[in-house]
Amino acid sequence: MIKFQNVSKCYGHTAILKNISFDIKQGEFVVLIGPSGCGKTTTLKTINRLIEPDNGKIFIDGKDITKANPVELRRTIGYVIQQIGLFPNMTVEQNISIVPKLLKYPKQKCQEIVQDLLALVDMPYEENAHKYPTELSGGQQQRIGVLRALAASPPIILMDEPFGALDPITRDSLQEEIKRIQKKLKKTIVFVTHDMDEALRLADTIIFMNNGKIVQMASPEEMLQNPADSIIKSFLGKHMDNGNGVPKLFAEDFMKTKVFKVPRTSRTLECIKLMSSKDVNSLVVLNDDDTYLGTVSIEDIKALGKPGKEIAELVTNDVITVSRKEGAQIAFDKLLSSKSNYVIVLNDNQTVAGLITRTSMAKALGEALWGEVL
Amino acid sequence: MSGALLEGILEHMAIVSIAVLISSVLGIIMGIIAYWVRFLDSVILWVSEVLQTIPSLALLALLMIIFGLGDITMIVGLVLYALLPIVSNTYTGLKNVSPHLKDAARGMGMSKMQRLFKVEIPLSFPLIFSGIKIALVNSLSVAVMGVLIGANGLGTIIYRGIQSRNMMNILMGAIPVVIMALVFDFGMSKIEKKLIKRTK
Incomplete structure (x- = not known):
């Protein structure tokens, strides 16, 4: 889909890109990562010709992009920047429909696009379309920034550290959303970041760059197992097993599988009974298809619940979730930084696999240090 | 006398607004x-x-040689005189639009013209507007000089007052100029504030 052939770029006497070549397949999520000044953003910007290389060729679908009109080329490539870049003089709707309007789509179609896209990120049209960017939170603004890039359904989307300026929790949920959107819409995404967590989480393929060269291009798993260079090792940092004999652990290795679950339709009284009989103070609530909906605590029921009410109305979503293949260390980090005493572990199909409490974390650490503990 | 005053005010306004209108178009294009x-x-x-540093009296005298006596000379003089705030505010405004927004506009596939009209001018408009305000308020007082090159306006009334040492006459010409300047400054500053809100 995208092919770089010996691409070089100099600014004055400093070479920013040195003879870069790589291929990106259709539908692939590629993350460019490396220390600042390594040329990752320059690489990204050569794809939509915001920067023209001095040497080498770039092909999209087999066509040399220098043969295309740059303005028209850019309309077929989505672009999201770190600073969000929503136009403050336009409403959410106007911002999203910029490219469709440039492409002269009829008005009706522009509006449909905006409605569909806002639904994709759970921001109701009536409530949000006519707001100005300053009336939105940072996370919502960048959601709109992403939607704006999707508006004319370009096959390729370029993202330049899009979540770099967001707080960790918002970043988490936006990462999940972009991964979901990418799978659903089958876009080819080229994503620049300096955050290895983000790269490991999102990428199908990671391209690690340093000093204008590609050091390694590999899947996240392969990069973790065989980092090609010491600089990659230092970037991987906490994700590495450090060679001290501690095996690579995943969230699933130390979760408790005994979880008290209730369907969303159960009543408050049933839940209180279950909690008291099992001696727990919160329950996991499931959707009708057994996927994870949220949790409900005894405090919430006491404060807000009325007898006979459906439990779904009291469900909160503030417990952090991790996937079962998430590294142990990431899961521990999340647990330690979260306000609740546990994190929920989810299977790939969003059903509940188990949960990690502070006790099970301490047990896992003890085992790693001293072998089996009771 | 009140008829002459009203006529003076209207002529004064007409000369100034025509001049500032032309100057705005020219100044924005130059910016x-x-x-x-x-x-x-x-x-x-x-x-x-440089145009602004030429003493207005000298500028008008020079223009009089080309355009002769009358309102046209005054309008041309005011146009030249009002250019600086408009040109420099337009230029500064366009230049100071956030580079990220320019980057986003370019990356989304807007042409140079589309960027100018959809993003850059709307976002720098408050500053451009403030340049026009300064030009207008300045022009109101400079236009009084018109009397010396045979143009109409409130200058005529003031000059007549000076010639006849009639304090009343001088004030009758001067006070409306001051009031007009204050009213425009106040009104346009209000509008400016509203404009800024939408571009931040």
Whole structure:
């Protein structure tokens, strides 16, 4: 889909890109990562010709992009920047429909696009379309920034550290959303970041760059197992097993599988009974298809619940979730930084696999240090 | 006398508004050219600055040689005189639009013209508007000089007062100029504040 052939770029006497070549397949999520000044953003910007290389060729679908009109080329490539870049003089709707309007789509179609896209990120049209960017939170603004890039359904989307300026929790949920959107819409995404967590989480393929060269291009798993260079090792940092004999652990290795679950339709009284009989103070609530909906605590029921009410109305979503293949260390980090005493572990199909409490974390650490503990 | 006063005010306003209108169009175009063509920016800004430093009386006298006596000379003089704030505010405004927004606009596939009209001018409009305000308020007082080159306006009434040492007459000409300046300054500052809100 995208092919770089010996691409070089100099600014004055400093070479920013040195003879870069790589291929990106259709539908692939590629993350460019490396220390600042390594040329990752320059690489990204050569794809939509915001920067023209001095040497080498770039092909999209087999066509040399220098043969295309740059303005028209850019309309077929989505672009999201770190600073969000929503136009403050336009409403959410106007911002999203910029490219469709440039492409002269009829008005009706522009509006449909905006409605569909806002639904994709759970921001109701009536409530949000006519707001100005300053009336939105940072996370919502960048959601709109992403939607704006999707508006004319370009096959390729370029993202330049899009979540770099967001707080960790918002970043988490936006990462999940972009991964979901990418799978659903089958876009080819080229994503620049300096955050290895983000790269490991999102990428199908990671391209690690340093000093204008590609050091390694590999899947996240392969990069973790065989980092090609010491600089990659230092970037991987906490994700590495450090060679001290501690095996690579995943969230699933130390979760408790005994979880008290209730369907969303159960009543408050049933839940209180279950909690008291099992001696727990919160329950996991499931959707009708057994996927994870949220949790409900005894405090919430006491404060807000009325007898006979459906439990779904009291469900909160503030417990952090991790996937079962998430590294142990990431899961521990999340647990330690979260306000609740546990994190929920989810299977790939969003059903509940188990949960990690502070006790099970301490047990896992003890085992790693001293072998089996009771 | 009150008929003459009303006539003076209307003539004064007409001369000033025609001049500021022309100056705005010219000044905004010059500001855009200065912004687009990098090596021209210092030239354009320098010319408009020099125009402003010429004493207004001398400028009018020079123009009188070309255009003769009358309102036209006054309008041309005011146009030249009002250019600086408009040109420099347009230029500064366009230049100071956040580089990220320019990057986003370019990356989304807007042409140079589309970027100018959809993003850059709307976002720098409060500053451009403030330049026009300064030009207008300045022009109101400079236009009083018109009497010396045979143009109409409130200058006539003031000059008549000076000639006849009639304090009443001088004030009758001067006070409306002050009031007009204050009213425009106040009103346009209000509008400016509203404009700024939508571009931050």
